[in-house]
Amino acid sequence: xxxxxxxxxxxxxxxxxxxxxxxxxxxxxxxxxxxxxxxxxxxxxxxxxxxxxxxxxxxxxxxxxxxxxxxxxxxxxxxxxxxxxxxxxxxxxxxxxxxxxxxxxxxxxxxxxxxxxxxxxxxxxxxxxxxxxxxxxxxxxxxxxxxxxxxxxxxxxxxxxxxxxxxxxxxxxxxxxxxxxxxxxxxxxxxxxxxxxxxxxxxxxxxxxxxxxxxxxxxxxxxxxxxxxxxxxxxxxxxxxxxxxxxxxxxxxxxxxxxxxx
Numbered sequence: 001x002x003x004x005x006x007x008x009x010x011x012x013x014x015x016x017x018x019x020x021x022x023x024x025x026x027x028x029x030x031x032x033x034x035x036x037x038x039x040x041x042x043x044x045x046x047x048x049x050x051x052x053x054x055x056x057x058x059x060x061x062x063x064x065x066x067x068x069x070x071x072x073x074x075x076x077x078x079x080x081x082x083x084x085x086x087x088x089x090x091x092x093x094x095x096x097x098x099x100x101x102x103x104x105x106x107x108x109x110x111x112x113x114x115x116x117x118x119x120x121x122x123x124x125x126x127x128x129x130x131x132x133x134x135x136x137x138x139x140x141x142x143x144x145x146x147x148x149x150x151x152x153x154x155x156x157x158x159x160x161x162x163x164x165x166x167x168x169x170x171x172x173x174x175x176x177x178x179x180x181x182x183x184x185x186x187x188x189x190x191x192x193x194x195x196x197x198x199x200x201x202x203x204x205x206x207x208x209x210x211x212x213x214x215x216x217x218x219x220x221x222x223x224x225x226x227x228x229x230x231x232x233x234x235x236x237x238x239x240x241x242x243x244x245x246x247x248x249x250x251x252x253x254x255x256x257x258x259x260x261x262x
Contacts, residue, residue: 013123013130015120016130020060020100021104028095030050034047045141049137057100065080083099086099128209129206135202139194144168147192148161151185154184158182167181175203
């Protein structure tokens, strides 16, 4: 399959597509969490992360609309309207995000596992970046939920609300560490160590990716070069055959001249 097929024109960066697919799964899981847990603090954390996901999905909708061979075809026949509605932070339309997940899975399956592995291997910096960004989103949500659950019942705890947990996780992941909120229990401190390690990894990888992006000359990847068609290949063979025939004729004439002089 070449990069000129409709699937590959619609398919963006492979690591990005996997990133969007996993975020779609997370957004659907969050719908279940809000209904199942029924805790105001948990709901605040989940809804805050969902606002971030909504922004990502809205940008993704704009990118797909711009990249689509037919914008009306994407919007109407390929359920682009569902992507737009699902990008809005309203509980009534979030279930439509399943269309986004189905589309990503369909595109990746049509592209093929071998091509996916090759694209991920050829763009290791981008794949690592999207992987760590995905881990960062998971740590932001579940790290905040975990820190809130572990700390709000501790004596002298200062992480007692959803905003405290989100603030601590964001500040710790960004390696700033104001120190205004901090875990006091052993379990909370163990979780904090994991958040710190992930934060250092994310920002270290982001720095390396930006350096690679701005300093490395960009060229088309090998898989984006369209191989010649059968007719083009046959035409090149015919041209080479004509050149060889001309060289043989020239060589024969030279040999004849040499023999005459001898």
